[in-house]
Amino acid sequence: MPPKKNVEKLKSVLPSGAPEISFFEQVFEVAKLIPKGRVTSYGAIALFLGAKSSARMVGWAMNAAHTMPQIPAHRVVNRNGMLSGKMHFATPTQMEELLKKEKINVINDQIVDFEKKFWDPSIELS
DNA sequence: AGGCTGACATCGC
């Protein structure tokens, strides 16, 4: 039995009025669902959306997320918990600052206790 | 219309 995409699960969490959303928009929605003080990875989001090999797309989506408000791109990092995308923020420290405000410590562009802060959509949205 | 690029992840040599 082929891996069922979690798109349907996502839809159930979304506010009414999102019948069909593109992979791109799905990433936005998941990102917005990340609780404050928690983080997740590009791969985790991609996996949740049923395309584990499309982690790159998630990153690309974050790029577009810049133009959109209310999308906590700073809560999304690579699978090592490293702030690989901090250079894409207004300032190199922006991402770190935002995370620290949420009680997430960052040392050398690396999230402290990444595993504890990790928020897996595949689990949390089940 | 076709090819390059990208804030990743994984496998191979």
Place this chain on the structure above:
DNA sequence: CGCGATGCCAGCC
């Protein structure tokens, strides 16, 4: 153990 190549999908040139 480290670097290189590949997959994936959408946007941009």
